Amino acid sequence: MSAATVDAVEQPDILARNIRVGSRIWAASQAFFFLAFFFAFLYLRALNTSGMWRGWPHHHPSPSIAFGVAILVCVLGSAAIARSAALVAPEMWRATEWAALALALAAVGLQCAQFSSLGFGPTDAAYASVFVGWSGLFTVFLLGMCYWLATVIGDVTRASGTPVVRAAAVEGAGFVLLVLAGVEIAAFILLYVVK
Amino acid sequence: MSATPIAAQPPVWRRLIGFNMLTGLALGIGGWFLGAWIGGQMAVGHPYLQGTDQNDVGIYMGYLFAVIGWLVGLGFANYPIGRLLGRAPSLRHHETGSWTRYFRLCTDHKVVGIQYLFGVGIFFFIGGLNAMLMRTELLRPVEQAWPASQYLTLVSLHGTMMIMMTSAFILGPFGNYFVPIMIGARRMAFPRIEALTFWLVPAAGLILLSAIAFGGIATGWTGYAPLADEGRAGMDAYVMSFILIAISLTLVGLNLMATILTMRAPGMSWTRLPIFVWSVLATSILMALAAPVLVASMTMVLMDRAANTSFFVASVGGSQYLYENLFWFFGHPEVYILALPGFGIVLEILPVFARKPLWGYRLAVAGMLGVTLLSFMVWQHHLFVSGMNAGLRPFYMLTTELISIPTGFIFLNAIGTLWRARIRFTVPMLFALAFFFNFLIGGLSGIFLSDVPSDVTTHGSYFVMAHFHYTIVGGLVFAFFGAVYYWLPKMLGFELNETLGKIHFWLFFVFFNLTFFPLFAAGFLDMPRRVSTYAPHLQTLNIFVSASAYVIGLSMLIFIANLIWSLVFVRQPAAENPWVSRGLEWQVPTPVPIENFDRIPVITSGPYEYGVPNAPPVADFAPGALPAAGR
Amino acid sequence: MTTIAGEPVPRHGVRIFAIWLVLTAIAVPLIVLVLGPHLPPPHMTVESVDQRNANIVMTALLVPIALLVLVYFIYSFVFFRETTDAIVDGPPIKGHAGAQLLWIVLTSTIVLALAVWGSYTLIAGAHGAGGGQGPDPAAKPTGYQHALPVQVIGQQWEWTFRYPTYGGIETRDLAIPEHTLVAFHVTSLDVTHSFWAYELGVKADAVPGVDNIAYVNPRHTGLFQIRCAELCGLWHGHMSKKGRILASSAFQAWISAAQKKNASIVKYLPKYSRVYYPAPLRRAG
Ligand code: HEM
Ligand SMILES: [Cu+2]
Numbered sequence A: 001m002s003a004a005t006v007d008a009v010e011q012p013d014i015l016a017r018n019i020r021v022g023s024r025i026w027a028a029s030q031a032f033f034f035l036a037f038f039f040a041f042l043y044l045r046a047l048n049t050s051g052m053w054r055g056w057p058h059h060h061p062s063p064s065i066a067f068g069v070a071i072l073v074c075v076l077g078s079a080a081i082a083r084s085a086a087l088v089a090p091e092m093w094r095a096t097e098w099a100a101l102a103l104a105l106a107a108v109g110l111q112c113a114q115f116s117s118l119g120f121g122p123t124d125a126a127y128a129s130v131f132v133g134w135s136g137l138f139t140v141f142l143l144g145m146c147y148w149l150a151t152v153i154g155d156v157t158r159a160s161g162t163p164v165v166r167a168a169a170v171e172g173a174g175f176v177l178l179v180l181a182g183v184e185i186a187a188f189i190l191l192y193v194v195k
Numbered sequence B: 001m002s003a004t005p006i007a008a009q010p011p012v013w014r015r016l017i018g019f020n021m022l023t024g025l026a027l028g029i030g031g032w033f034l035g036a037w038i039g040g041q042m043a044v045g046h047p048y049l050q051g052t053d054q055n056d057v058g059i060y061m062g063y064l065f066a067v068i069g070w071l072v073g074l075g076f077a078n079y080p081i082g083r084l085l086g087r088a089p090s091l092r093h094h095e096t097g098s099w100t101r102y103f104r105l106c107t108d109h110k111v112v113g114i115q116y117l118f119g120v121g122i123f124f125f126i127g128g129l130n131a132m133l134m135r136t137e138l139l140r141p142v143e144q145a146w147p148a149s150q151y152l153t154l155v156s157l158h159g160t161m162m163i164m165m166t167s168a169f170i171l172g173p174f175g176n177y178f179v180p181i182m183i184g185a186r187r188m189a190f191p192r193i194e195a196l197t198f199w200l201v202p203a204a205g206l207i208l209l210s211a212i213a214f215g216g217i218a219t220g221w222t223g224y225a226p227l228a229d230e231g232r233a234g235m236d237a238y239v240m241s242f243i244l245i246a247i248s249l250t251l252v253g254l255n256l257m258a259t260i261l262t263m264r265a266p267g268m269s270w271t272r273l274p275i276f277v278w279s280v281l282a283t284s285i286l287m288a289l290a291a292p293v294l295v296a297s298m299t300m301v302l303m304d305r306a307a308n309t310s311f312f313v314a315s316v317g318g319s320q321y322l323y324e325n326l327f328w329f330f331g332h333p334e335v336y337i338l339a340l341p342g343f344g345i346v347l348e349i350l351p352v353f354a355r356k357p358l359w360g361y362r363l364a365v366a367g368m369l370g371v372t373l374l375s376f377m378v379w380q381h382h383l384f385v386s387g388m389n390a391g392l393r394p395f396y397m398l399t400t401e402l403i404s405i406p407t408g409f410i411f412l413n414a415i416g417t418l419w420r421a422r423i424r425f426t427v428p429m430l431f432a433l434a435f436f437f438n439f440l441i442g443g444l445s446g447i448f449l450s451d452v453p454s455d456v457t458t459h460g461s462y463f464v465m466a467h468f469h470y471t472i473v474g475g476l477v478f479a480f481f482g483a484v485y486y487w488l489p490k491m492l493g494f495e496l497n498e499t500l501g502k503i504h505f506w507l508f509f510v511f512f513n514l515t516f517f518p519l520f521a522a523g524f525l526d527m528p529r530r531v532s533t534y535a536p537h538l539q540t541l542n543i544f545v546s547a548s549a550y551v552i553g554l555s556m557l558i559f560i561a562n563l564i565w566s567l568v569f570v571r572q573p574a575a576e577n578p579w580v581s582r583g584l585e586w587q588v589p590t591p592v593p594i595e596n597f598d599r600i601p602v603i604t605s606g607p608y609e610y611g612v613p614n615a616p617p618v619a620d621f622a623p624g625a626l627p628a629a630g631r
Numbered sequence C: 001m002t003t004i005a006g007e008p009v010p011r012h013g014v015r016i017f018a019i020w021l022v023l024t025a026i027a028v029p030l031i032v033l034v035l036g037p038h039l040p041p042p043h044m045t046v047e048s049v050d051q052r053n054a055n056i057v058m059t060a061l062l063v064p065i066a067l068l069v070l071v072y073f074i075y076s077f078v079f080f081r082e083t084t085d086a087i088v089d090g091p092p093i094k095g096h097a098g099a100q101l102l103w104i105v106l107t108s109t110i111v112l113a114l115a116v117w118g119s120y121t122l123i124a125g126a127h128g129a130g131g132g133q134g135p136d137p138a139a140k141p142t143g144y145q146h147a148l149p150v151q152v153i154g155q156q157w158e159w160t161f162r163y164p165t166y167g168g169i170e171t172r173d174l175a176i177p178e179h180t181l182v183a184f185h186v187t188s189l190d191v192t193h194s195f196w197a198y199e200l201g202v203k204a205d206a207v208p209g210v211d212n213i214a215y216v217n218p219r220h221t222g223l224f225q226i227r228c229a230e231l232c233g234l235w236h237g238h239m240s241k242k243g244r245i246l247a248s249s250a251f252q253a254w255i256s257a258a259q260k261k262n263a264s265i266v267k268y269l270p271k272y273s274r275v276y277y278p279a280p281l282r283r284a285g
């Protein structure tokens, strides 16, 4: 029995609903994951144990806001495009998904560039810890989304699978990216503005 | 990719090559060395990594690459790479073939269920062995059998192993195997993810065990920072294995939830859903939301240890309270991840052997969902004397006590179902009934812990230890064995010996209570948890407890003997529906065909209509009039 | 459940209720009078007496609940069992709105009563004052401003004690005066410990960077046990010693002797502070 023959008899609308529901749950799991960092930020900041939240008195880590804005813009753009793909005609999907992927990859690249010229490190007290942890793990999740977008592009390009399932994949990826964009907004506000 | 054509049997050695467990092990071991080397290179030039006497980066990279190697060797990389190269999406993989499919990536939910049963079972027995070793140490009030550090490692390994493995004790084997059948589906929503969730479990178990070789674990299963920050390399094994298990649990939750939401057969309305499936749904909500928080908090420990961040180091702006909050925000839902499936199992078994409909079905559902919701709001009851938020203590006392209302519903369901019933005391029924006895004691003892004045004495004492063993062992493990005796005839196709089953039950039940009830007293008498030495006047009590614990161990050996006897020697084929149950899973042939159903059935009635005059059969298996679904 | 018994004969509900009533009538007085005095913690302080009372009340309340369920189950095993080998269905009762409502009302009442009573005793009485409450306690006994401060310092693997009102000396054994409100300020130098004085009804986590306060009002002199109740590494089980409650005069004598003995060392100690931040220890095993 080959995989294809079995899949051929699966009902496409159930497959599509699976993707839709699965993407919602995955988005919720991701949100709870970052909730931990959200909480860590606010909690450690409020406690300010031994007055060391921001670091040593003469050395307050502060990441470059230019990088922050650039990453934010890329992630928001990627999410906006991926999300609105569900609203446009399927012929446009190739373009939209490519654009979303490019922007997401740009965000990953920018984050790596920022890390290499950060000016402080994980050892620089609590704020620095949260900064490094949050942005680092966000990048990991974003890379995961890049993989998903790449597979969607492949399917859309080759018109593999059924149209409903492709539509669900486009929609689901857009949804998860949207939630990630929400996380990124929170990260930007807390890590770059509030500090 | 299937390197093994089934038609012409190649020689055995040839069949061992390919994507399977052996390859996974080989690549995993290779990956460990590669990763450790890379990690060593990474640390060069980073002073904050060299400030410590061991390079945790190397250890984590070793584990990471070992896991990657393991998964690649099992064949998990083939599909993602294929997808990137343009392969069409497909769901299923390697579902036919001989017994070897149990040792490789297989997406048949029934195979995964059995893999889970034996995989998790093995680690469960390793955890149980640890308990026996601990009880041996506690025979005398002074250090005798093991040095203090080894005893501590035993406690931590036992606790961590048990929590990790029993989190999917019911959802893994029985959720994967029976949920699709019970809702009239052919597969899970994401079969490949399903296989992944299982194969992460042995990786996590082996990594946890590797802690023995790396200086052990000194923190218990809770891994409190900053003790975790200063622990030796065994702590890295703890962190890594917990991350893997938490990822697995998240995905188990995602997969089961999606399956139940989208793949119910026509006619399977929410009010006809078997109560076990409801409990799985509730549990998977908790898993999908709580386990990611564990991944996050473990990642913070990882960074504290490997990169010298200071999430939990007070002198550099961190706080140990952060860890406690995050850990218990996961940890309390976790205890309901352990408890809820047990509720589902016993309420599933009760009607069958009481020969009555499940009494108060809606109440049971409300109870499970209520527990799910409330369990996110109680976590600070673990921190009553920690010194954080004294003003919030009444709130957490209230929410904790509130949770006993929905839990009480489950008891009312049992009471109502037994009312004027025709009870048959089969082995599964005995386990289900014992569940209520044990959980009653476990639950009521929890009320002491939820009351702050009382918790001042009981917190961190053996009282807590007795309490959670009553709920986890007395609840979950008893429900698990109930499910084993109830469903194994369907899963493996053979009957289990009933006499041996009853001996197992009675020994386990009696000596479980003899082991753990006295420990409430030990806690009341000032014996703290996690110690290998204790006050001399408690020795008699501890000897009694240890002796009883050994008998529990014996009862488990009897269970294994029963398995071997029934499955290897007697091999008495089980009837298709030996319990005359109305459950949909009992209406399919034994062994269950790969496709489960010829046609997707149309559900025509609820599963518990015992004694209802003219109740229709549960489902129409050849829905001729309707368009053949899924064919 | 009595209320399910809409059935005429036999009156299972009434019988179950009667058995339960008899058992409860026997059990509850036994708990209060016989078991009660043996429930923990021992009554060395006002706080521990109140905690024991809480334990007695709860046991007396929970045992009847357990009895109800147990009596019902055992009764049903005897009277509702299938006596033949045949598989015969029972009556198809799917629920009973009244019984469900009654159960919900009853359990909610008990639970809410427990929570209200628990919160009341926690805030108004001395019950909860022995549990660590952090730097600003919610349950403050009267006269807490004048409590004798004793700092309890946990470190791997030893307890030490500082008396800020007696020159900030640090001692290895703990003594407190009788009939005096004492405020334990519990903190830690390394990992989390938990200061557990069983007979005093005190348990407070020792957390680095946190001043965790617990109040206690000793009723009579005697020895009490000190332990660590939070796993803190290798010798966690060995962080135990005996503390003493002394009569006021004896305490004065003890503390002045201790002050004399420690006078030369005090200047080497860090200045008394509510928390200390030693450099983080790493890899202490
Ligand atoms: C024969 C059955 C068992 C025996 C005799 C046993 C015995 C023990 C003992 C002696 C401890 C150490 C207590 C301490 O010093 O704090 C312990 C801890 C623990 N046990 Fe068990 N146990 C058994 C089964 C189980 C099972 C089935 C589970 C879970 C499914 C479990 C979960 C735990 C946990 C979570 C801890 C806490 C470890 C820690 O303190 O970090 N146990 N058990
Ligand atoms: Cu909890």
Ligand SMILES: [Cu+2]
Residues within 6 Å of the ligand: C154, C157, C192, C193, C194, C228, C229, C230, C231, C232, C236, C239
């Ligand atoms: Cu300690």
